[in-house]
Amino acid sequence: VTTGSSNMEEWHSLPRQLAWELRNSKESNGQVSSRTAECCCAYNMLKLTRHLYGWTASPHYMDYYERSLLNHRLGTIEPKTGHTEYFLSLALAGARKSFNSDFNDFWCCTGSGVEEYSKLNDSIYWRDADGIFVNLFIASDLNWEEKGFKLRQDTKFPEAPGTALTVTSARPQQMAVRLRIPGWLKSAPAVKLNGKPLDASAAPGSYLSINRMWKTGDKIEMELPMHLSIDTLPDDTSLQAVLYGPVVLAADLGAPPPRQPRAEGAPPAPRPAFEVPKLKAAASDPTSWIKPGDQPLTFHTTGQAKDFPLLPLNSIFEHRYLVYLEVS
Secondary structure, X not given: OOOOOOEOOEOOOOOOOHHHXXXXXXXXXXXXXXXXXXXXXXXXXXXXXXXXXXXXXXXXXXXXXXXXXXXXXXXXXXOOOOOEEOEOOOOOOOEOOOEOOOOOOOOHHHHHHHHHOOOOOOOOEEXXXXXXXXXXXXXXXXXXXXXXXXXXXXXXXXXOOEEEEEEEEOOOEEEEEEEEEOOOOOOOOOEEEOOEEOOOOOOOOEEEEEEEEEOOOOEEEEEOOOOEEEEEEOXXXXXXXXXXXXXXEEEEEXXXXXXOOOOOOXXXXXXXXXXXXXXXXXXXXXXXXXXXXXXXOOEEEOOOOOOOEEEEHHHOOOOEEEOOEEEO
C-alpha cells in the first residue's frame, strides 16, 4: 500500500504472495522479518517513475509517484535529527521506525535519503512545448525564466483538500496549464478560474487542460475531496490497509518500552510482544468503523473491543504502529 518493495533486500516467495512474506520470512535468529520495504528500493522506483513519465506524460505514473512520496518517503527521515531509515517496516506484529545514528549506523539508504530529500521539488511541475503540467500538490513557486512566466502554488495538501495556483507573467501569453486529476478522487473535481466555476473538468486519472491567454493575477482553484478506502493484500484480503485519499493511515499503538543496548556483534534482542488489534468490521464501508478525529488527517476506530487512533504513517516517529489490520 505504501509502494514499498522487498523483504530483507529480496523476496522469498512467488509474486503477489505478500501476506506470506509478512508471516513467514524469517531472520537468522528465527524471528519473523520486520525488515520490509527497503528505502533504497522506493528511492529508485521514484527515479524510474520519473524517467517513464518523461517518455509518456501519463498521469498514472504521477499517481504512483505521489503515493510513494507521501507514504514511503516522507516520514522516513527523523525531523529532529535528519537521520533516515533503512526499512519502513510493515510487520504484522507491529513496528517501530528505526533511524541511523551520527557515527555508528550509516546505510546505503542513508545516502539515498540524504540525496533524495535535497530534491523533493523534482516532479511538482513538468513542461513541454505547449505549456505546464501541475503534477503534485505542494506549496511551491515555479519560475519559467525563458517565458517570463511564474506560477505560485498555495496549498496545505493533504491536510487541506485543495490547491490554488496564481500566475505572474511578464506579458500575456498563450499556453496550456494541465492539472493532474488524481486517480484516487471519486469524481471530477470542482475548479474555479478567477473566482468563477469552470464549466469543464476531467475524470480522475487524467489531466484537465486549461489553454488560454494567461496574464498576471490569473488564479486557478481546485478542490481535492478525499475519502476513506481500503487496500488489501492480494493473497489474504483479511489483511487490510486504510487510506484517506492518497494518505496511508496506520494504527498508533503507543510508546514502546525503552530499547535495551546490545554489545557489538550480538544478535538483536527479541522484540517485546504487544497487543495487535483484530477488528470486526465491514470492509466494504470503512466509514462504518472509522470516524474522523479532531485534527486534519486523524481518525479512530469505533465499535471494537479496543479502539485506537489511525494517523498518517508519515507522521508517526516514536510510537509503535500497524499498517495492515486483520479484519473479519
